[in-house]
Amino acid sequence: MNAAERSSLAERFYTHRVDNQPPPLVPYDPYDTDLPLREALAREGGAWGEREVAAYGKQIGGELMEAGRLANENKPKLRQFDAYGQRIDEVEFHPAYHQLMAASVRHGVPSFAWRHADRSGAHVARAALSYLDYMADQGHCCPVTMTYASVPVIRQQPELAAAWLPRILSTDYDPRCLPAWEKTGNTIGMGMTEKQGGSDVRSNTTKAYPVGSRGPGKLYELVGHKWFYSAPMCDAHLVLAQTDGGLSCFLLPRYTPDGVLNAVRIQRLKDKLGDWSNASSEVEFCGAAAWMVGEEGRGVATILEMVSLTRQDCLIGSASLMRQALAQALHHARHRSAFGKRLVEQPLMKNVLADLALESEAAVALTMRVARAVDSSPRDAAERAFARIATAIAKYWVCKRAPAFVNEAQECLGGAGYVEESVLARLYRQAPLNSIWEGCGNIQCLDVLRALSREPATRDALFAELGMAAGGHPALDAAVARLAADYADTDSLESRCRALVERTALALQAVLLVRAGNQAVAAAFCESRLAGAYGMAFGTLPPTAPMDALIERALPA
Numbered sequence: 410m411n412a413a414e415r416s417s418l419a420e421r422f423y424t425h426r427v428d429n430q431p432p433p434l435v436p437y438d439p440y441d442t443d444l445p446l447r448e449a450l451a452r453e454g455g456a457w458g459e460r461e462v463a464a465y466g467k468q469i470g471g472e473l474m475e476a477g478r479l480a481n482e483n484k485p486k487l488r489q490f491d492a493y494g495q496r497i498d499e500v501e502f503h504p505a506y507h508q509l510m511a512a513s514v515r516h517g518v519p520s521f522a523w524r525h526a527d528r529s530g531a532h533v534a535r536a537a538l539s540y541l542d543y544m545a546d547q548g549h550c551c552p553v554t555m556t557y558a559s560v561p562v563i564r565q566q567p568e569l570a571a572a573w574l575p576r577i578l579s580t581d582y583d584p585r586c587l588p589a590w591e592k593t594g595n596t597i598g599m600g601m602t603e604k605q606g607g608s609d610v611r612s613n614t615t616k617a618y619p620v621g622s623r624g625p626g627k628l629y630e631l632v633g634h635k636w637f638y639s640a641p642m643c644d645a646h647l648v649l650a651q652t653d654g655g656l657s658c659f660l661l662p663r664y665t666p667d668g669v670l671n672a673v674r675i676q677r678l679k680d681k682l683g684d685w686s687n688a689s690s691e692v693e694f695c696g697a698a699a700w701m702v703g704e705e706g707r708g709v710a711t712i713l714e715m716v717s718l719t720r721q722d723c724l725i726g727s728a729s730l731m732r733q734a735l736a737q738a739l740h741h742a743r744h745r746s747a748f749g750k751r752l753v754e755q756p757l758m759k760n761v762l763a764d765l766a767l768e769s770e771a772a773v774a775l776t777m778r779v780a781r782a783v784d785s786s787p788r789d790a791a792e793r794a795f796a797r798i799a800t801a802i803a804k805y806w807v808c809k810r811a812p813a814f815v816n817e818a819q820e821c822l823g824g825a826g827y828v829e830e831s832v833l834a835r836l837y838r839q840a841p842l843n844s845i846w847e848g849c850g851n852i853q854c855l856d857v858l859r860a861l862s863r864e865p866a867t868r869d870a871l872f873a874e875l876g877m878a879a880g881g882h883p884a885l886d887a888a889v890a891r892l893a894a895d896y897a898d899t900d901s902l903e904s905r906c907r908a909l910v911e912r913t914a915l916a917l918q919a920v921l922l923v924r925a926g927n928q929a930v931a932a933a934f935c936e937s938r939l940a941g942a943y944g945m946a947f948g949t950l951p952p953t954a955p956m957d958a959l960i961e962r963a964l965p966a
C-alpha cells in the first residue's frame with residue numbers, strides 16, 4: 410500500500426468506502442417542491458397568501474428541520490417544585506422547541522386566518538402554513554392548533570375576547586412564566602378528556618362552583634381533574650366542567666388576576682409513544698379560577714367549534730406527515746441502487762412510490778377542500794354544511810391512512826427507515842395520534858351519521874359535492890350512485906358506517922382530482938381506489954397507471 414492509498418484509507422472507514430447511500434434530504438424546500446400543495450392552494454382560493462406560505466416553506470426546510478429533531482430528542486421535563494418546596498408546576502423545554510413555537514407564531518400559523526378573516530381563502534392559506542409547520546416537528550403544532558381553534562369560542566364571551574384576543578392573535582411568541590396580561594403573546598389549550606370518559610365528555614365529573622353571581626362571563630372555582638391536558642404551559646385552557654345547570658365551558662388561565670399561579674396541579678407528564686416534543690399532562694384543579702364562556706349548560710355546543718377546527722388540523726397534520734414521508738422515500742429510491750438498478754427504476758418499487766404519491770395528492774386535495782369549506786362557512790350556508798360533514802369524513806380517512814402510509818414509506822428506505830437518525834422513525838411514532846385525539850375513528854364515523862340525521866343540509870351539501878364531477882369517470886359515477894343507495898338504506902347503518910365513510914372519502918377525493926384537471930392522476934385514482942382492482946397494501950396500482958409521471962409530479966428529480 411503506497412502513501413496515497415494509506416492517506417486515502419485514513420479518510421474512510423477501515424474496511425470499506427461508504428457508497429450507495431443517499432445524501433441527506435436537507436435543506437430542501439417543502440413548499441416549492443410540492444406541486445400538489447401549490448395547485449391545491451390556488452384551486453381553493455388561497456393563492457394570495459402564497460408569499461407568506463412560500464417564505465415559511467424556506468424556513469421549514471432549512472433550520473427548523475434540525476430544531477424539530479432536537480426538540481424531540483430532548484423531551485420536555487416537568488418541574489413541580491422549586492428548591493424550597495414551593496409548587497411551580499412548570500414545564501421545561503429544549504430551546505429548539507421555543508424556536509419552533511416562535512417561528513410558527515411569527516408566521517401566523519395560529520393567527521393568519523383570523524387576522525385576514527375579511528379575505529376569502531385565509532383559512533386555506535393558513536392550512537398550507539400549518540401543513541408546512543407540521544413537517545419540522547409535530548409536537549409544537551398541538552398548542553399552535555389549539556390557539557388557532559380557541560378564537561371562535563373565546564369570541565362568544567365579548568369581555569373575555571376583548572381582553573385575550575389581541576394577545577392570542579399576536580405574532581409574538583412569549584414563553585415566559587408570567588400572567589397572560591404581562592406577556593406579548595398568549596397560547597391557549599383545551600381540557601375535556603377525563604379518566605372516566607373522553608369521547609363521552611358528558612360524563613365529565615369536574616365541578617364548577619360560582620364565586621359570586623353565576624352565568625356567562627362570571628368567575629367560578631373548578632374542582633376535579635383532566636386526564637389528558639396537553640401543553641399545560643399555555644396561558645389559558647378552555648375546559649369543560651359541571652355546574653348545577655349542566656356541562657359548561659370555562660376559560661381557565663394559568664395565573665389568577667392577582668398574579669398568583671392558578672390552582673392547577675400538574676400531576677405528571679404522559680409517557681407517550683410519540684409526539685415527544687409536546688408536553689401532555691394529567692392535572693388536578695384544586696379550586697382553580699375560571700370564567701364561564703357561553704351559556705351555562707351549553708358547554709359542548711360552546712366548545713364545538715374549537716373541536717371542529719382542531720379536527721381539521723388533525724387532517725392537515727396527517728396529510729403533512731404523509732407528504733414528508735413520501736419525499737423521504739422518493740429521495741432515497743432515487744439515490745439507492747439494488748440488483749443493478751436504482752430503486753426508483755425497479756418496476757415494483759415504482760408502483761409503491763407512485764401509489765404513495767397518488768395517496769398523498771388525494772390527501773392534500775381533500776384537506777385543502779375542507780379548509781376552503783371552513784373558510785367559506787361564515788358566508789355560505791351550503792359550505793358550512795359541507796364543512797360540518799366533510800371534516801369528520803376526511804379526518805377519519807386521512808388520519809386512518811397515515812400510519813400505513815408512513816410504514817410503507819419507511820420500508821422504501823429499508824433498515825435505514827427504522828433507525829432514529831431517519832426522520833421516518835419519528836413520523837411513524839407520530840402517525841397514529843391524529844386518528845386518536847379529537848375523537849377516534851368510530852367517533853368521526855358516528856358524527857357523520859349524526860350530522861346526516863340531524864342536519865339535512867349536510868346530506869345535500871355532501872351529495873352536491875359528490876355530483877360535481879359527474880361523467881368524469883365511470884367508476885366514480887358508479888361509486889356515487891352506490892353511496893346514495895347505501896346511505897338511504899338505514900338498516901344497520903351504525904355497524905356499516907366505517908365502510909360507508911371510507912367509500913365517501915374516496916369518492917370525494919376522486920371528485921376533487923377529476924375537477925383539478927390532471928387526467929393521469931384522476932384516472933389512476935379512480936381505477937385503483939374505485940374500480941375494485943386494488944389491493945390492501947400500497948403498490949398495487951394496475952400496471953397501466955402512469956407511474957413515472959406520478960413520481961415526477963410528486964417530487965421533481
Ligand SMILES: Cc1cc2nc3c(=O)[nH]c(=O)nc-3n(C[C@H](O)[C@H](O)[C@H](O)COP(=O)(O)OP(=O)(O)OC[C@H]3O[C@@H](n4cnc5c(N)ncnc54)[C@H](O)[C@@H]3O)c2cc1C
Binds near residue numbers: 602
Ligand atoms: C397525546 C394525546 C394528547 C391529548 N391531549 C388532549 C388535550 O389536550 N385535551 C383533551 O381534552 N384531550 C386530549 N387527549 C385525549 C383524546 O382526545 C382522547 O384520548 C380521545 O378523544 C379518546 O377518548 P378516550 O381516550 O377517553 O377513549 P374512549 O372515549 O374510551 O374511546 C375508546 C374507543 O372507543 C370508541 N368508542 C367510544 N364510543 C363509541 C361508540 N359509541 N361506538 C363505537 N365506538 C366507540 C372510540 O372510538 C375509541 O376507539 C389527548 C390524547 C392523546 C393521546
